Amino acid sequence: MKPVPVDLPVCRRPTGRVPRSARTPRSVGTWEKLLEAREATAGWPGAEPTGEAIRKAVRTSSANVRMLWDALRAELDADSEATAA
Numbered sequence: 001m002k003p004v005p006v007d008l009p010v011c012r013r014p015t016g017r018v019p020r021s022a023r024t025p026r027s028v029g030t031w032e033k034l035l036e037a038r039e040a041t042a043g044w045p046g047a048e049p050t051g052e053a054i055r056k057a058v059r060t061s062s063a064n065v066r067m068l069w070d071a072l073r074a075e076l077d078a079d080s081e082a083t084a085a
Helices: 030-042 051-058 062-084
Strands: none
Touching: 030 051, 030 062, 051 062
C-alpha cells in the first residue's frame, strides 16, 4: 500500500470586518481600574491596602497595580494632610 499525500488546509487571514464577538477584548483603561480600586479599597479596615490585595481585588498585573497603588497612596496622603490642617 502506497502512502497518499494529504492536502493541508491553508490558513488565511480573514478578509473584511471581523465581528465584535470574534475580536480580542480590549483592556480596561487606567482610569477605570483606578475607580475600581477606589471602590474595592473604600471599605477595607486597617491602615493602607497592600499592592497584592489591590491586585487580587482589581484582577490586574503587578505592573499596573504599582501605578494604581501609587495613585491611591497619593490620594490617601492628600486626604490625611487636608484633615490635619
